[in-house]
Amino acid sequence: MRAVVYRGANDLRLETVPVPRIGPHELLVKVAACGVCPTDIKKIQHGTAAPPRIFGHETAGVIVRTGSRVRKFKAGERVALHHHVPCQECHACRHHAFAQCEQYKRTGITAGFEPAGGGYAEFVRVMPFALPGVVRIPTRNSFLEGAMLEPVNTVLKAVKRLALLRGDTVLVAGQGPIGLMFTRLLALRGMNVLATDRMPSRLKLAREFGATETIQVRSPARQSKAASAQSAARKAAGVRGLDAAVVAVPSDEVVRDALGLVRGGGQVLIFAHTRRGAETAVDLAGICVDEKDLIGSYSSDFLLQAEVASLVFSRRLDVRRLVTHEFPLDQTAAAIALAAKPSTDSLKVMVSQG
Numbered sequence: 470m471r472a473v474v475y476r477g478a479n480d481l482r483l484e485t486v487p488v489p490r491i492g493p494h495e496l497l498v499k500v501a502a503c504g505v506c507p508t509d510i511k512k513i514q515h516g517t518a519a520p521p522r523i524f525g526h527e528t529a530g531v532i533v534r535t536g537s538r539v540r541k542f543k544a545g546e547r548v549a550l551h552h553h554v555p556c557q558e559c560h561a562c563r564h565h566a567f568a569q570c571e572q573y574k575r576t577g578i579t580a581g582f583e584p585a586g587g588g589y590a591e592f593v594r595v596m597p598f599a600l601p602g603v604v605r606i607p608t609r610n611s612f613l614e615g616a617m618l619e620p621v622n623t624v625l626k627a628v629k630r631l632a633l634l635r636g637d638t639v640l641v642a643g644q645g646p647i648g649l650m651f652t653r654l655l656a657l658r659g660m661n662v663l664a665t666d667r668m669p670s671r672l673k674l675a676r677e678f679g680a681t682e683t684i685q686v687r688s689p690a691r692q693s694k695a696a697s698a699q700s701a702a703r704k705a706a707g708v709r710g711l712d713a714a715v716v717a718v719p720s721d722e723v724v725r726d727a728l729g730l731v732r733g734g735g736q737v738l739i740f741a742h743t744r745r746g747a748e749t750a751v752d753l754a755g756i757c758v759d760e761k762d763l764i765g766s767y768s769s770d771f772l773l774q775a776e777v778a779s780l781v782f783s784r785r786l787d788v789r790r791l792v793t794h795e796f797p798l799d800q801t802a803a804a805i806a807l808a809a810k811p812s813t814d815s816l817k818v819m820v821s822q823g
């Protein structure tokens with residue numbers, strides 16, 4: 470089969486590799502769509518994962534073969550996959566911290582080499598422990614919609630970490646695909662969403678997704694970003710301040726701004742700060758005296774799968790509007806380049822083999 474193999478930093482090659490062989494408790498899935506995810510982009514561009522690997526973990530496709538002991542699935546079913554599935558038994562899982570579970574950290578889907586998702590290949594093997602993460606796609610929905618379940622799950626999980634009441638005011642900084650999902654999910658829950666971004670096209674979509682107010686921030690002039698976001702936030706939240714802020718951009722400056730903008734007892738959730746060792750100064754009295762929470766959220770929550778599927782497949786969160794570009798498998802490198810440096814009209818980028 471054809472696969473896009475990561476051979477080192479910024480080195481992706483279209484190669485011919487064996488179709489994965491499956492065991493009695495496994496599935497073979499023919500990939501139809503795979504989303505390009507920022508976490509993979511970072512690994513590919515910075516070479517932080519040891520090669521060779523086949524990346525791509527937001528995968529949907531058709532089951533073409535089932536292991537002899539598999540009863541729950543059959544060939545021909547259209548499915549969305551989750552590459553991380555928790556054991557639901559360990560100490561971390563009992564604390565509902567699935568992303569810290571040792572089984573969860575293993576990757577249960579592969580197209581060969583060290584398992585890394587495999588969605589940038591024609592076929593993937595679903596390992597036994599990843600089977601509970603397989604979700605059927607209804608006939609009316611597309612593979613692209615199926616491929617969005619995993620990223621939507623990560624956003625819903627984060628939203629549930631916020632202690633909000635209906636009518637609260639929440640800043641969502643950054644209206645990329647992830648920020649837009651936050652905007653939509655928060656609006657569906659009755660929040661006043663203040664959405665910021667650099668691109669007017671993204672702010673337009675944010676309004677259509679339910680943002681109460683949008684503000685364009687200038688970059689790289691950070692001061693004006695801080696000042697304009699602050700004045701807009703004041704306007705939106707009055708003297709009380711924001712109830713919460715979601716920082717969906719990897720900017721320390723925005724985190725500090727957000728901590729200043731939330732009210733006492735409010736929350737700042739960081740979602741895009743995945744680079745280790747990047748330290749920043751924070752006024753800790755804001756956390757201690759003002760009781761502001763600085764929290765993070767990473768990866769998906771297995772228990773939310775059904776709720777996520779319902780949101781996406783009912784189109785209350787219409788992810789079709791987020792998918793702006795589809796590339797064929799042999800142009801995966803171009804897909805990743807576009808997702809890494811978005812254009813004014815690009816949001817979610819897919820590698821599509823349908």
Ligand SMILES: [Zn+2]
Nearest residue numbers: 506508527620
């Ligand atoms: Zn992802």
Ligand SMILES: [Zn+2]
Nearest residue numbers: 556559562570
């Ligand atoms: Zn566990």
